[in-house]
Amino acid sequence: xxxxxxxxxxxxxxxxxxxxxxxxxxxxxxxxxxxxxxxxxxxxxxxxxxxxxxxxxxxxxxxxxxxxxxxxxxxxxxxxxxxxxxxxxxxxxxxxxxxxxxxxxxxxxxxxxx
Amino acid sequence: xxxxxxxxxxxxxxxxxxxxxxxxxxxxxxxxxxxxxxxxxxxxxxxxxxxxxxxxxxxxxxxxxxxxxxxxxxxxxxxxxxxxxxxxxxxxxxxxxxxxxxxxxxxxx
Numbered sequence: 148x149x150x151x152x153x154x155x156x157x158x159x160x161x162x163x164x165x166x167x168x169x170x171x172x173x174x175x176x177x178x179x180x181x182x183x184x185x186x187x188x189x190x191x192x193x194x195x196x197x198x199x200x201x202x203x204x205x206x207x208x209x210x211x212x213x214x215x216x217x218x219x220x221x222x223x224x225x226x227x228x229x230x231x232x233x234x235x236x237x238x239x240x241x242x243x244x245x246x247x248x249x250x251x252x253x254x255x256x257x258x259x260x261x
Numbered sequence: 262x263x264x265x266x267x268x269x270x271x272x273x274x275x276x277x278x279x280x281x282x283x284x285x286x287x288x289x290x291x292x293x294x295x296x297x298x299x300x301x302x303x304x305x306x307x308x309x310x311x312x313x314x315x316x317x318x319x320x321x322x323x324x325x326x327x328x329x330x331x332x333x334x335x336x337x338x339x340x341x342x343x344x345x346x347x348x349x350x351x352x353x354x355x356x357x358x359x360x361x362x363x364x365x366x367x368x369x370x
Contacts, residue, residue: 150304180357189265190347190360203357238305240358248293248351250358252305 149173151253153239159259165227168256172221172241179222180242180250181214185235193237196222197245208233229260263287267348267361274338275369282333282364284348292350294331295358296322300344308333308346318342338368 152171160166172179181193193212194204198219207214211230216222226233236257240250264287274280286292294311309317311324311331320335331348348361 182358182360189362192357192359195357203355205355206357240305245356248353248358249295249307249310250351251307252297254304 151239151241151251153237153253153256155256156254157257157259159261160229161261162231163228165225166229166258168224168226168237168258170222170224170239170253172239173243173251176241176243176251177219178242178245178247178250179216180240181222181224182238182240183235184238184255185232190238193224226258229258231260234258234260263289263292263350263352263355263359265348265350265359265361267346267364269364270362271365271367273367273369276340277337280335280338280342280366280368282346282348282366284331284333284361286329286331286348286350286359288326288329289352290354292352292359294322294324295349295351296320296331296333297347297349297360298344299347305347338366340368340370342366343368 154169179196184190192206195202196216213225236255238255239253242250266285296308298308299305322333347363349358351358
């Protein structure tokens, strides 16, 4: 079974540009999460989808971040315009059911904003 | 707000020595307790969860509700245990995981 995949693995952009990160969860997993680890800090929750619906986006830093999950399958996280402090590793995770709290993580996307 | 404390950023032990990675969490609605591990060049993966009460790769975790702690232990560390370990309670009320800062374990030969 394929695990959670993320694309790209690494992105280097200039301040002010736009970047879109993609996450493909494990097939059949309704729950999809985005997390971020900024250099030297802990992994922080960004948001949670159940199928195509946003359940909790309390961790999104500001309105420069937009997450979508079209059709309840893959998800994208767009940063527009990117700022230096957005640099970090963005993780995606998925889980199967509402009562299944174990999460399966993707390899992460390392975003570097210069 | 929920808070997870892992007091040691780095823990260095010799092979064969016991190891304990500490974790304290804030109590809010009886979280489900997990430890995740990230080995070098690999993705985050589940190490163990309290509810299953299993021992994985020789590791166990003791839940102390009074102290709100969930320390991870292994009696005899191996070199292959070197990795980053995250205590990660899942708060069922908010339906999300709160991560500790992580402890890097380095097991020396």
